[in-house]
Amino acid sequence: MISVKMLKPYYIKSTDDYVRIILAYQYFAVVINKKVYQFIPVEAKEIRVNRRTRKVENVGARFAFQKGKDIVYMTMSELLSLPDFLFQLHTIAKPYYDPLEEDSKVNENENAIILDELEQMNIKRLIDKALDDRDEEAFHSLVKLL
Template sequence: MVIIKSFLPFRIGLSSSAIYVKLSVGGFVVLINGKEFHYTPNGATSIHVNRKTGEVSNKDAVFVFQHGKEEERISMYELLFCSDFLIYLQAFIKPYSPNKTTPPWDRDELDILFDELELANIKRSIDKALDERDEATFYTLLKML
């Protein structure tokens, strides 16, 4: 089982269609069967993420990790099944991805809501003017209705 201990990329590159996460030696550490393995650039050196979909595009990449003289090869496909890896990766690519969240309100609904709130505020102000017996404010507010 692969557990991500640390993930700190060396550099993040951008193109119009992709985000490139360049890995650094010592910045990517995994635990495999209790042993700590450090990334080495003997295999793939970067992760390619599609900017529009947020999906990793180089799923066939194989990364090499080393513990002393022992080497482990881990495919991108295997790393994608580690939830820790996805969390780390998402944290680094999120600022460069297009905003996919859609507002819960559209512009027309917001305008209607603001109008209703303004009308309610005017009505409360009219009530306050009546309570204080302020005729000038009362007539001014009536014109705003």
């Protein structure tokens, strides 16, 4: 099981098109199998979010996390599958989003998209649990929901 323990930007740089969230040591940590891994800026060092669409642009970026001599690499797409990462990321970037896009329909649509993503991830986790428990009936009923 993977979860985000801490996600704080080292600094944030905002341009016309992007919000760039720069990461550094001691500002980003994940918990993997009950062990805390600290971010190390070996490969990717930033998260780039489009100010208008509010989507992460550098989904192929690879982040490194270290605990002692053990180093674990995670791609941005893997991190985006974590609900707590998504929530914290949107909370950090929200003040920098394009103010012209702040009408209520956009906000409602964004919330619906985030909720849909979270529901899909939850279904996938339940499918994994059904496979682990060898619960064939639950597995088939959950697969139909995807």
